[in-house]
Amino acid sequence: MFLEFFGLREQPFGVTPDPRFLYLSPAHREALASLYYGIESGRGFLALIAKPGMGKTTLLFHLLEKFRHTARTAFLFQTQCTSREFMRFLMAELGYETVDQDFVHMHEKFNQYLLQEARAGKGFIVVVDEAQNLDASVLETIRLLSDFETPRAKLLQIVLAGQPELADKLASRKLSQLRQRVSLLSALHPLSKEETQRYIQHRLKVAGYSGTPLFTNDAMVTIASFTEGIPRNVNNFCFNALSLACALRQQVVDSAIVKEVIADLDITPLLSETWNPERVSSYSEEGNGFEEHVRQMELHRQNKIKMEPVPAGPSRTANDATLTPSEAKAYLEQVAKSLKQWQ
Numbered sequence: 479m480f481l482e483f484f485g486l487r488e489q490p491f492g493v494t495p496d497p498r499f500l501y502l503s504p505a506h507r508e509a510l511a512s513l514y515y516g517i518e519s520g521r522g523f524l525a526l527i528a529k530p531g532m533g534k535t536t537l538l539f540h541l542l543e544k545f546r547h548t549a550r551t552a553f554l555f556q557t558q559c560t561s562r563e564f565m566r567f568l569m570a571e572l573g574y575e576t577v578d579q580d581f582v583h584m585h586e587k588f589n590q591y592l593l594q595e596a597r598a599g600k601g602f603i604v605v606v607d608e609a610q611n612l613d614a615s616v617l618e619t620i621r622l623l624s625d626f627e628t629p630r631a632k633l634l635q636i637v638l639a640g641q642p643e644l645a646d647k648l649a650s651r652k653l654s655q656l657r658q659r660v661s662l663l664s665a666l667h668p669l670s671k672e673e674t675q676r677y678i679q680h681r682l683k684v685a686g687y688s689g690t691p692l693f694t695n696d697a698m699v700t701i702a703s704f705t706e707g708i709p710r711n712v713n714n715f716c717f718n719a720l721s722l723a724c725a726l727r728q729q730v731v732d733s734a735i736v737k738e739v740i741a742d743l744d745i746t747p748l749l750s751e752t753w754n755p756e757r758v759s760s761y762s763e764e765g766n767g768f769e770e771h772v773r774q775m776e777l778h779r780q781n782k783i784k785m786e787p788v789p790a791g792p793s794r795t796a797n798d799a800t801l802t803p804s805e806a807k808a809y810l811e812q813v814a815k816s817l818k819q820w821q
Contacts, residue, residue, distance in 0.1 A: 480724035487686030491713040491720070495533075497540035499684050501677045501709070506537060509664035513541050513637060517549075517603060521661035522624050522632045525648065526639040528666035531710030534639050537666070538605050541637075549601035549635075557611035561619040564612075568604065592626050592633040603635045610640035614652060621656045668707030671699060677709065678716060692720070693731045700736045715739060 481489065490499075502510065509526060516524045528534050542551045552571035559567065565584040569576045572591060576584050595602050606612070606620065626633045638644065638660070648657045669677055675698045682692060693701070693716075701719075705711035718739045719731045728735065 480720050483724045483727075484692065484720065484729075485687060485689060486682075489717075490681040490685035490687070491717040493713065495536040495539050497536060497543055499681050500533065500536050500540045501673075501680045503669055503673045503677070505665070505667045506533065509666055510537055510541060512662050512664045514544060516662040517541075517545065517601075517635045517637075520601075520632050520635065522635060523621075523656075523659040523661055524635070524637045525644070525660045525663045526637065526666070527642060527645050527663065528639075529668075529708070530641055531708040532666040532668070533709045534666065535607055538607065538637065538639055542603065542605065545601070545603060549603050550595050551603045551605070553605045553607065555607040557606070557608045557616075559616065560613075561616050564616050564619060588623070589626050596631075596633050601635060602633060603637065605637045605639065607639050608641075609638040610643035610647065612647075614647070614650075617647065617653060617656055621659060624659055669702075669709065669712075670707060671702040674698070674702035674705065674707050674712060677712060681713075681716075691730070692723075694733065696733045697731050697736045700733065700740075704736075704740055715743070718742060 481487070492499075500506070513524055513526065526534055526538070538553070542553065545551060550572075552568060554564075554567055554571065556563070556567050562581045562584075565581060565588070566576050569584055569588065572588075574587065574591075576587075579587070592602055604623070609617075612620075620636060620638070623634055624632065624636060647653055648660065678693065678698065678701070697719075701712065701715055705715050719735055722735050722738060722742075723729070723731050726735070
């Protein structure tokens with residue numbers, strides 16, 4: 479939507495865990511180094527704990543990329559499952575069809591595969607994301623996988639990644655055997671205000687931006703405070719801020735735009751206790767699609783320009799006209815509504 483306007487090659491604040499955009503804050507750098515060292519040293523079990531939105535998945539993809547040529551890797555995120563389903567997901571990552579196989583047979587097959595990889599001089603790394611959702615019985619199954627070993631080395635390196643609830647489970651008495659096997663425990667922390675600014679600048683640079691700063695210093699400070707240094711929050715906020723700035727044909731995100739975005743992201747009016755239909759914009763569910771909405775908004779803008787009196791001074795053209803904040807907000811809401819209908 480705003481890539482061409484700001485001279486960007488790609489979306490800098492996307493929602494996918496692209497390792498190219500990973501910003502290594504001190505906490506992220508330390509966690510990455512710890513996980514890398516643990517795998518290289520063959521420690522068997524590692525854990526990464528962080529609150530939602532801290533960039534766990536992005537960091538894990540970056541970690542696996544480092545072992546792309548030396549180890550076989552499996553990334554599992556289906557954590558609402560039984561022990562048998564977990565083994566099926568794991569075997570599917572290796573390219574094996576296990577629909578009609580029982581748990582014992584899958585266990586044996588997996589052991590054979592590990593030995594095969596070891597003879598070829600390769601290690602094996604399994605990353606389980608959102609592991610806080612795993613049932614205790616499935617975590618016990620994962621613990622048993624770590625028993626696959628030779629007299630000299632572990633055949634399997636396992637990384638459990640999850641939210642603080644994972645730490646709660648590991649600390650429980652019934653999972654004490656699993657906790658004892660976790661050799662290294664890493665954590666991620668929110669970005670400081672300075673790190674948040676560097677994070678934003680880093681992502682813009684990776685996306686191809688090389689001009690003057692897109693955010694004023696005051697805007698940066700407010701963004702860091704409002705998002706609490708959580709990368710996912712920063713991404714969402716900056717996407718909205720750049721979208722609004724583009725709609726206003728404004729090259730820099732200033733405090734006024736930031737305040738407008740804060741108001742737009744306020745979910746309070748939508749809560750059931752405070753719901754008021756008159757305060758929430760509503761649009762007909764009928765429509766002619768995204769292009770028609772955009773066309774209608776552009777016609778509205780052009781008609782408004784024609785009706786406005788020409789100010790004194792240098793001539794004003796349609797190309798020089800800008801939307802008012804209320805018009806820009808309505809435009810963005812219209813686009814968001816259209817995209818939602820198209821999903």
